[in-house]
Amino acid sequence: MSARWLVAMSGGVDSSVAAALLARAGHEVVGVTMDLGHGTRDDAPAATGKRCCGLPDADDARDVARALGIRHYTANYRERFREAVIEPFVAEYAAGRTPIPCVACNRVLKFDLLLRRAEALGACGVATGHYARIAPTADGAPGLFRPRDLAKDQTYFLFDVPRDALHRIAFPLGELDKGEVRALARELGLATAEKPESQGICFVPDGDVRGALARLRPESPRVPGPIATRDGKQLGEHSGAAGFTPGQRHGLGLSGGPWYVAEVRTAENTLVVARAEEMYASEVPIRGTSWQDGAPPEAPVRAAVRYRHRTVSARVRPEADGRATLCFDEPVWAPAPGQAAVVYDDADQRVLGGGWIAGAG
Amino acid sequence: MDPIYLDHNAGAPLRPEALRALSAAHAQVFGNASSAHSFGAEARAALSRARRQVATLAGVAPETIVFTSGATESNNTVLRQVADGGHVVVSATEHPSLLEAVAALRARGGRVTQVPVARDGRVDAARFADALEPGTALACVQAANHETGVLQPIAELARVAAARGVPFHTDAAQAFGKTPLALESLPIDYASLSAHKLGGPKGVGALYVRAGAALAPLLLGGTQERGRRAGTESVPAIAGFGAACEAARSELAESSPRLTRLRDSLWAGISAAISDVVRHGGPEHVLPHVLDVSFPGASGEALVEALDLEGIAVSTGSACHSGSTEPSAVLLAMGVPEALARAALRFSLGPSNDPAQIDHVLARLPDVVARVRRARAA
Numbered sequence: 117m118s119a120r121w122l123v124a125m126s127g128g129v130d131s132s133v134a135a136a137l138l139a140r141a142g143h144e145v146v147g148v149t150m151d152l153g154h155g156t157r158d159d160a161p162a163a164t165g166k167r168c169c170g171l172p173d174a175d176d177a178r179d180v181a182r183a184l185g186i187r188h189y190t191a192n193y194r195e196r197f198r199e200a201v202i203e204p205f206v207a208e209y210a211a212g213r214t215p216i217p218c219v220a221c222n223r224v225l226k227f228d229l230l231l232r233r234a235e236a237l238g239a240c241g242v243a244t245g246h247y248a249r250i251a252p253t254a255d256g257a258p259g260l261f262r263p264r265d266l267a268k269d270q271t272y273f274l275f276d277v278p279r280d281a282l283h284r285i286a287f288p289l290g291e292l293d294k295g296e297v298r299a300l301a302r303e304l305g306l307a308t309a310e311k312p313e314s315q316g317i318c319f320v321p322d323g324d325v326r327g328a329l330a331r332l333r334p335e336s337p338r339v340p341g342p343i344a345t346r347d348g349k350q351l352g353e354h355s356g357a358a359g360f361t362p363g364q365r366h367g368l369g370l371s372g373g374p375w376y377v378a379e380v381r382t383a384e385n386t387l388v389v390a391r392a393e394e395m396y397a398s399e400v401p402i403r404g405t406s407w408q409d410g411a412p413p414e415a416p417v418r419a420a421v422r423y424r425h426r427t428v429s430a431r432v433r434p435e436a437d438g439r440a441t442l443c444f445d446e447p448v449w450a451p452a453p454g455q456a457a458v459v460y461d462d463a464d465q466r467v468l469g470g471g472w473i474a475g476a477g
Numbered sequence: 478m479d480p481i482y483l484d485h486n487a488g489a490p491l492r493p494e495a496l497r498a499l500s501a502a503h504a505q506v507f508g509n510a511s512s513a514h515s516f517g518a519e520a521r522a523a524l525s526r527a528r529r530q531v532a533t534l535a536g537v538a539p540e541t542i543v544f545t546s547g548a549t550e551s552n553n554t555v556l557r558q559v560a561d562g563g564h565v566v567v568s569a570t571e572h573p574s575l576l577e578a579v580a581a582l583r584a585r586g587g588r589v590t591q592v593p594v595a596r597d598g599r600v601d602a603a604r605f606a607d608a609l610e611p612g613t614a615l616a617c618v619q620a621a622n623h624e625t626g627v628l629q630p631i632a633e634l635a636r637v638a639a640a641r642g643v644p645f646h647t648d649a650a651q652a653f654g655k656t657p658l659a660l661e662s663l664p665i666d667y668a669s670l671s672a673h674k675l676g677g678p679k680g681v682g683a684l685y686v687r688a689g690a691a692l693a694p695l696l697l698g699g700t701q702e703r704g705r706r707a708g709t710e711s712v713p714a715i716a717g718f719g720a721a722c723e724a725a726r727s728e729l730a731e732s733s734p735r736l737t738r739l740r741d742s743l744w745a746g747i748s749a750a751i752s753d754v755v756r757h758g759g760p761e762h763v764l765p766h767v768l769d770v771s772f773p774g775a776s777g778e779a780l781v782e783a784l785d786l787e788g789i790a791v792s793t794g795s796a797c798h799s800g801s802t803e804p805s806a807v808l809l810a811m812g813v814p815e816a817l818a819r820a821a822l823r824f825s826l827g828p829s830n831d832p833a834q835i836d837h838v839l840a841r842l843p844d845v846v847a848r849v850r851r852a853r854a855a
Contacts, residue, residue, distance in 0.1 A: 120786075146786065189782045192802055196855065229855050236779040236854035237786055 120144040121286065122234035123243045124226050125181065125188065127173025130245030130289060132180040132308045133297045137288040138243055139184050146189070146237060147181040149174040150225060152201075152318070153194030179307045191233060193225055200224040202319060206333050209325070212380035213454025213475075214361040216423070217317055218273045222246075227277045231284055241284030246270045249290030250282050253466065258282040259408060260467040262460075265293035272423045275458040275470040276406040326359035341385035343368060346378065346394075357385050363395065363450030376450065379475075396447035402457045402471030403439045409468065412440055418464045419444070421451040421473060427464055440471060480788040481834045485674070485827035486623055486651060486767065487792055491717070492676035492828075494724040498527075499678055499717030506712050511701065520712045527719025534722040535649075535670065536659035537685055543692075543705045544715050547682035548650035549574035551669035554684060554695040554706075555615070555646050556582055559667065563614025564588040566643070568600045569810040572623050575648055579617075592618075598627035598758040598811050606637045613643045620652035620668075624794035624807045624823055625758030626767025628656065632663050639664035644690065650674055650682070654725035655764050656733065666690040672714070676828070677721030681714035728828070736826050737765040739835055743824060744768055746839035751846050755817060757808060766826040769794065769808075771817045772846050778802045779854040780822055783845045789838055794823035 123135040125147040139145045151174065174190055181188030201217045201224070208215035230242045247268035253259035260282060262269050277285070289297055301309035320328040330338065338356025345351065352370045354360070357380050360367070364377040368389065376395050379388035400421060405412065412434040418427035419442050429445040442457055451457070453475035459468045482490070491499075506523050508516025525539070532539040545551045556565070556578040567579050569591050583589050590608040592600055600618055609616060616638045618629050631647050638645040646667040649658060654675030660668050668685035672678055684706075686692045692705055699707035725732075741760075747770060748754055757769040772780065777793040781802075784791055793802045808818040 146782075187782075187786065189785075192778060193855075232852045232854040233779055233782075235852035236776070236849040237783050238848060 118142045118144065120146065120237070120239040121241060121243050122146050122148055122230060122237060122239040124230055124245075125149050125177035126245070126314070127176035127180075127308065127311075128245065128314050129301050129306070129308045129311050130247075130297060132177070132245070132306045133292075133300050133304070134243055134245040134288040135180065135186065136184055136300065136304050136306065138286070139186055145184070145186040146239060147177060147184075147186055148230065148233065149177045149188070149190050150197070150230070151190050151192045151194060152197040152225075176308050176311070183304075183306060191230070193229060196229060197221070197225060202332060205317075206329065208454045209329055209358045210333070210336065210382060211454075212357065212382040214380075214452040215454045216273070216456055217319075219276060219456055222273055223276050223278075227281050227285060231281060234284070241286060243286035243288055245289055246274065246287050247289055247294075248274055248287045250285060250287060261290075261465050262467075263287070263290045265289075268294050269424075271460075271467050272420065272456060272458050275456060275467050278406075279408045326356070329359050339385055341387070343370065343375075343387045343389055346388055346390060351375070351389065354387050357382050357387050360387055362452040378450075395450045397451050398444050398447045400442045400444070400448065400451045400457055401439065401474040402442060403437075403474045405438050405440050405469065405471035407469035408466075413459065413461075413468050416462050417468060418460045418462065419457055419470070420460075421448050421457045422455060425449075427460055429462075430459075432459060438471070439474070478788065478834075478837055480790060481838060482790050482829065483824045483826060483838070484790050484792045486626075486823065486825035488673050488679065489676045489827050490829060491678060492721045492724045495672075495677050495717040495721040498720035499713050502713035502716040506716070510710050510712060511699070520710075523712050523716050524710055527715045530719035530723045530726075531670065531683055534654060534658075534726045535661075535668070535683075535685055536657075537661040538688065540703070541661070541685055541688055543684045543686055543702045544710060544718075545682050545684050545706060546680055547673075548572075548648060548669040548671040549682075550695075551682055551684035552648055553578045554692075555617075555667045555669070558693050558695055559644060559646070559691065560587065560615035561585065562587055564590070564610055564612065566590045566592060566605070566608045566613055566616040568605075568618045568629065569593050570598060570622055570625075570627075570807045571617060571619055572648055572650065573806075575617060575619070587614075594627075594811055596812050597762070598622060598625050598807075599762060600629055600634065602630060602633050602637055605634050606641070609638065609641045609643050611641075613641070615646055616643050617646045617648065620647045620649040620658065621656065621764050622758070622807060623651050624805055625769040625811075626651070626764035626825070627758040628652065628762045628764065630762075631665070635664045651764065654722065654729070655766060657729065660685055661687075667692075672718035672721060675721055675725045677718040678714045681711060681718045683718075732828060733765045736830075739826055739830055739832065740766055740768050740824070742832070743826075743835050743838065744770070746835070747842065750839065750843045757811065757813065757821065768824040768826075770822055770824070771808075771813070771820040772822065772850070773817055773820050774853075775820050775846050775849040776854050777819055777821050779849045779852070780820075780845065783849055784822075784842070787841050787845060789841065792823045792825075794821060 121143050125131045178188050201221050205215045205217045234242050247263040248271045249261040250258045316323045342350045343352040360377050360380050375389040378390035412432045419430040420427045431443045433441045451473050458470040508520045510520035528539040532542050552575045592608050621628050635645045644666040648669045650671035653670045666687045670683040672681045696707045755771040794805050804818040
C-alpha cells in the first residue's frame, strides 16, 4: 500500500538511494535535510574530501529530490543539535570520557524530532539510509537487526532507539550491500552516486577531535600535564588530557613503547598509560541502559564495546538505577568510558539494547 | 484544486502586462540607452515611459526615480552613500537588507540608534524624535513591514525628521503598489522601491531621490540614471517594472478593499475554527493583503511544510538561504515571546486569490494545525 514517508536526506548516497527505493515502491516520499548549524559554507573546511551531514550537502539532497520528483524541506535543528549532541559531546570529553554523539543524534533528532515532524506532515514514519534492518521478532512486534552488509552495519549507533518507535521507522538499505547501493544510485542517475563515504563525526572535520574541542570549547585551553603509569611513574608530558581515549597509542610521544592510554583523568589533567596486556577487562560496568524488551536479557548474549569491533559472548548482570555489568567470557580490549556497549542476541543478529560504558566519574 | 499561493510578500507572480512589456522589450529593444543612434533612442524611450509609470504610482516626478537592481541595492546605496560614518536612526523591524547595511556601517565606525516598536509593531513618534540628534545623518523607517504588513506612520515620522533637519529614508518595497503612496507630498528624501513585490520582474527596483537631496553614486563607471547609478540599464526588466506599476495603479482602488475582505475572511475563519491563535500587528495600520498569525504549540516551520503538502504555499515570514527558519526577528522585536514567534505563519494575498481559495484554506487549515500540534513537532 502506498503511503507518505519522510526520508532523512543527508545529501549522501545512502539516504539518496533510500529515498529512491521508497519512491520507486510507489510511496509518496518527502525528503527532509536537517540543518544542524555546522558545515555551512562559511565554516566548511575547504575541499578536504570529507563530507559531512551539514548544510552544503542540503543542496545535493535537494538536487536528488528534484531528480526523484519528491518534495524536499530543510528542518532547522541547530539548537536541538547543540543541546542534545554537541554540548554533551564537549562535556563528556571534559570529564575524560569518549563520547559517541551519533547515538544521541539518532535517538533525539532522527527518531524523535523527525518522527514527530513526520506525524505533523501526515507521514507514517521516518526512513533513513542506515544499514540496519527492522523485522518481526518471535513476539510479532518489530525488532532491530543487523543488515545484510555487515561491513556497513550501523546497529551499534541505534541501540537505544525505543522499540515502540520501530514500527514507524524504515531502513530501505537493510537488505542491500554498499556496492548494490552505489550501483542503484548510478542506475537512477543520482548526482550523489560517486560521493565519497562520510566517515566519523559530522561536526569533527578530519576526525580531529582535539581541534574540534578547541573550537567548541575555546574557554578551556589545553594545559600540559603528566603522562604516568598506574603506579605513578611519570613517563612524559601531554598537551591537554581531554580528547585522548583509552586504547589510543598515537600522539603520546613516549619512548620504550608501545604504551596505550588506559585512563583519562581530566580532573588531575593526567593521562594514565599501560602496556597492551594490561588493557583488557572481563567486566565492564555500564549505565543509562536501555533494553529493547523492557528488561535486561537473562540469557547469554553477544556484546561489543566499540563500533565495528567483534562481539564477545557475555551475560548482563543487572544493577540498580539503570546500571548493569557486562560479564564477558573472554576479556575485551580497552573499554572506553562514554562509548556504547551494545548487546545483541546469542545469534549475534538482533539488537537487545545496551548502555554507556561507565567510569571516569 | 491547483496549488494556492499565499506568499506574495516573498515574490508575486508576474503580471500579464509586465510580461508583455518585458517580452516586447527583450524581443525588440536591444539598443544601449546611452547610444546616440536610433536604436539607443528607442531604449531611452522605453526607459522614459517606465520611469513615468513608476513615478506616477509613487506620486513623484519622473526625474526623481533612479532604477536599481532592487530594493536591496536601493537600501544599501542610501545607507552607504548618505549615512556612512555618521549617526543613523533606524526602526527595529527593518528588512535585513537595511539592518545588515546598518550593521556594516557600525562596523566601519558609524553610530546607530535603533528605535523600538510597540507590541503592535509601530514606531512611536516621540521615541523616534528622542533618537534624533543634531547632525544625525539619516533616519530610516520602513513604510510597511515585510512580515506583519504593519504600516508605519511615515508621514508623521518624516515631518519629525524634517523639523530636525534630518534626511529621512523609507523602505517602501512592501507598501509600493499595495497602498497609496504620495511620496512627494511628504518630506521624504529617499525611498526604496521593488518591482517583483507588485508583480513586476525580479532583479529590478528603484530609489526615489527627492529633488535636491544628495546622492553620490554607489556604482561607478557611467553616467546612466543622471550619474546616480552606473551600469547599462536592463531595459526589458525596467519596462516590465513600469507596466506592472501602471497595472497596479489602475486596480489599486478596487484591489485594496477586495484583498482586505479576503484577508479579513481568512482571519475570521481562522479565529473561529482554531483555538488560541494570536494575530500580530493587526487589524489597523496594516497592509490589506497581509495576515500574520501564531498558532501556539505548532511549529511554523512544520506548518509551512504540512500546508505545502496540501497545496497551500505560505511562509513563516523569515527564511534564510538554506530554507530553514529562525524565529522571526520582527516578531521578537515586537516583544513576542520566542515560542510564539516560532509558531507564526504569514499569509500574504495577491491579485490571483479568490474567495474559493480562502474557503479551501479554511477547510484544510484546522486539521493541519491540529495534526502539527498533536505531533508536538519541532
